[in-house]
Amino acid sequence: MDGVTSVTPFFIAATDETPSMTEEARINIFSMQSAMIDCENKLKWRITYMWAIKTTGLTKRYKNLTAVDVLSLEIRQGELFALLGVNGAGKTTAVKMLSCLTKPSEGDAEVGGYSILKNPEQVKRLIGVSPQETAVAPNLSVEENLQLICGVHGFNREKTETKIRELTSQFSLESVLKRKAGKLSGGWQRRVSIAMALISEPEILFLDEPTLGLDVIARHDLWEAIRDLKGRVTIILTTHYMEEAEVLSDRIGIMKSGKLLAAGTAEELKEKAGTADFEKAFVSIVKEGEV
Numbered sequence: 001m002d003g004v005t006s007v008t009p010f011f012i013a014a015t016d017e018t019p020s021m022t023e024e025a026r027i028n029i030f031s032m033q034s035a036m037i038d039c040e041n042k043l044k045w046r047i048t049y050m051w052a053i054k055t056t057g058l059t060k061r062y063k064n065l066t067a068v069d070v071l072s073l074e075i076r077q078g079e080l081f082a083l084l085g086v087n088g089a090g091k092t093t094a095v096k097m098l099s100c101l102t103k104p105s106e107g108d109a110e111v112g113g114y115s116i117l118k119n120p121e122q123v124k125r126l127i128g129v130s131p132q133e134t135a136v137a138p139n140l141s142v143e144e145n146l147q148l149i150c151g152v153h154g155f156n157r158e159k160t161e162t163k164i165r166e167l168t169s170q171f172s173l174e175s176v177l178k179r180k181a182g183k184l185s186g187g188w189q190r191r192v193s194i195a196m197a198l199i200s201e202p203e204i205l206f207l208d209e210p211t212l213g214l215d216v217i218a219r220h221d222l223w224e225a226i227r228d229l230k231g232r233v234t235i236i237l238t239t240h241y242m243e244e245a246e247v248l249s250d251r252i253g254i255m256k257s258g259k260l261l262a263a264g265t266a267e268e269l270k271e272k273a274g275t276a277d278f279e280k281a282f283v284s285i286v287k288e289g290e291v
């Protein structure tokens with residue numbers, strides 16, 4: 001990378017500082033220079049873009065409380081990454097910073113290659129968020145909720161209809177489309193909230209505690225819907241359910257007191273803790289983090 005970046009100034013210097021050069025040589029150098037810049041940009045894009053999310057020293061303080069404490073996370077493109085931690089671990093605060101809803105006290109993060117501090121508008125264009133407190137408008141029908149978000153994104157009537165048809169089929173919303181969102185069960189409201197987050201066709205989707213408070217059937221149904229999204233979009237899912245992290249995710253990050261204690265596949269974390277049981281591995285890693 002350094003090799004590439006250092007070559008470009010050489011070409012710029014060569015064109016500027018050699019006035020006796022023939023026109024042909026000047027054109028050749030100019031085209032080589034353009035090719036180098038193009039190559040450099042592509043390389044930079046590839047290198048940063050391998051990571052859907054890369055944080056550096058991400059920290060959030062509320063007065064005396066440090067909610068997120070120098071968090072270093074690397075999430076690959078296309079991955080389903082679970083942030084696992086007990087209540088108060090800092091999961092929601094981390095998601096809020098990564099989705100530009102709140103500013104870090106220190107540190108930064110690149111989301112889809114853009115800095116949350118310097119390019120929040122570009123970041124917002126790439127992401128979808130289904131927040132912990134569901135975002136459905138209770139007095140509108142499910143269809144009206146979806147229409148509302150299509151309107152926010154400036155979709156015309158045709159695109160709105162197509163999008164609603166697609167999402168209705170993807171999330172099996174046919175039976176609830178005309179019902180008031182506020183009257184639906186928690187599981188259905190979550191499905192609608194995730195469908196709403198997908199309207200903008202995000203590259204990166206944040207699901208903050210998507211199954212919190214759901215009964216076991218609704219939870220399993222939602223897992224199916226989330227599994228269907230895997231591979232199509234990078235997903236960051238927060239949860240305090242160990243089973244959920246284990247069955248859904250490609251990799252898991254264990255958070256405690258705003259810190260990332262460990263990250264890896266469920267298998268790697270079990271190996272690290274020296275146990276075949278994921279719950280035991282979680283307890284062991286969290287306890288070790290207390291020392």
Ligand SMILES: Nc1ncnc2c1ncn2[C@@H]1O[C@H](COP(=O)(O)OP(=O)(O)O)[C@@H](O)[C@H]1O
Binds near residue numbers: 066085087088092
């Ligand atoms: N707006 C806020 N003001 C003050 N403290 C907050 C605020 N938001 C979160 N916290 C505190 O930060 C810590 C982490 O909270 P949170 O990110 O919601 O954790 P989690 O989502 O893992 O349950 C908690 O101690 C919580 O009380």
Ligand SMILES: [Mg+2]
Binds near residue numbers: 091132208209
């Ligand atoms: Mg939370």
